[in-house]
Amino acid sequence: MTAVSTPVITTVSEATRRAKRRGTALAVLAWFVGVVFVLPVLWMLLTSFHSETDAATNPPSLAASLTLDGYKEFFGSGGGASPWPALLNSMGTSIFSTCFVLVLALPAAYALSIRPVRKWTDVMFFFLSTKMLPVVAGLLPVFLFARDISFLDNVWLLVILYTSMNLPIAVWMMQSFLADIPVSIIEAAQMDGARLPTILWRVVAPIAGPGIAATSLICFIFSWNEMLFAQVLTGVVAQTAPAFLTTFVTSQGLFLAKVCAASMVISLPVLAAGFAAQDKLVQGLSLGAVK
Template sequence: MTTMVDKPQTTGPRTSRRGRRRVHQAEPRRSGFPWWAVGTWIVTLIFFLPVAWMVLTSFHHEADAATNPPSVFAPITFSNYSDLFSRDIGPYLINSATASILSTILVLVLAVPAAYALSIRPIEKWTDVLFFFLSTKFLPLVAALLPIYLIVKYLGMLDNIYTLVIIYTSMNLPISVWMMRSFLAEVPFEILEAAQVDGAGFTRTVVSIITPITMPGLAATSLICFIFSWNEFMFAVNLTAVRAATSPIFLVGFISSQGLFLAKLCAAATIVSLPVLIAGFAAQDKLVRGLSLGAVK
């Protein structure tokens, strides 16, 4: 008479020593010291050093700022900033803000529908359209300066802030269309089909669906357009005089062949750079997400 003995059943998957060893070997090895982090900080400090040196020089006297080698531990003074605001910098900053903000808004209003037609609802020969937008950036600005000046003079719009708004819009529109197209290409097409089934029109789709999804891309595009418009100098110095002069023209006024001007110039450059730095710091999370979202595949 034989007795049947049931083998005990083990709970859970069996893992042999060889399998455990393979799993252990498949894990990635982590380096003991974060060399990449250290290298990133070194590169960041190298790029930040000129900005820090500009801010430090703005708090020195002109004699200390002009020494060779420069004096790092020179006495601190705020006289450069008091002289700066006594020269009435406000209108220049207002003109720069007006031209930059209005042109950025116009660029987004024009670039989003164009990018929609080139990515989500592609038209025929859309690659030729993209190449045409890109070809407009091949011409140097100085080559277009004379015809633009003659046209603006004929229209009686010299020294007019809205002239700069139109020019900055045309300058930033091609690159904005390229950027927004790459952002809109990442929008899932199923969401747009569901909105179309629900009866949403083009305006409702853009405002309620596409805009929230591509908000990081919009922030990145608007910040780049704002920076390009804020720093533009060639058209501003040739098409404006007094009423529509922008902040880069105000900076040039400190450069002189007589006397020292480096400390006051650094103070003015620090004040002019603050709006761009504040805008970049406020939108840094959306800027990083937007640049990674719109990566060209």
């Protein structure tokens, strides 16, 4: 009995050690990749606390003295333009467009998953095909249309554009989330007399909460970071934070410390939203991964 069981125990222990070694190697690789991605952000943060002279040195000095001059100049202490209108415009366009996307994407995803329409795969491909057009190819027609209806430099123009740009990916994401909802729950609500709006907001939305949170966060990030349309279609009134950031690149040169300070401030809302919703984001993005 002992002679038979000993090789089995040895084999199991070797397999366990190999699994531990693979897990350790993957953990080290994950930490390495994480450091590689975070290092530029940390370098930008450090540069934002340097003076322009120290930030422009080559090679850069890690031991240079720290200062808040870059942040003070960004917020207009040196007589420059205030960033608050641009930040508020970015916040407004991102929040409103994300809300509109969720209101439109939830019924569409419901129709494509829980109550699928005929040839729903063709519908999903159509949604995806709208993202295949290069953004710059639609820039001129949108500009001419907005100019003809006197809608240039308007925040609501950006809200409409960001809603239409993020809607396809939101429908794709939410369709996979809603597909995991048991149909029996929907049928039970219908038997209790619940109509479609009640089913969507009282039954479907709470169950798909992590997926909705992940979708809204991604749409918010895409809207906040969009710069091409904001740069071309806005001027002063509706200028967003990314477009405002380009004003620091002037004919006099690139003020690196001030640009890094502005980039850190503009990135804070996205970083804060991602940190606050990281558990929902991971849970939502993992829905449907294991069948």
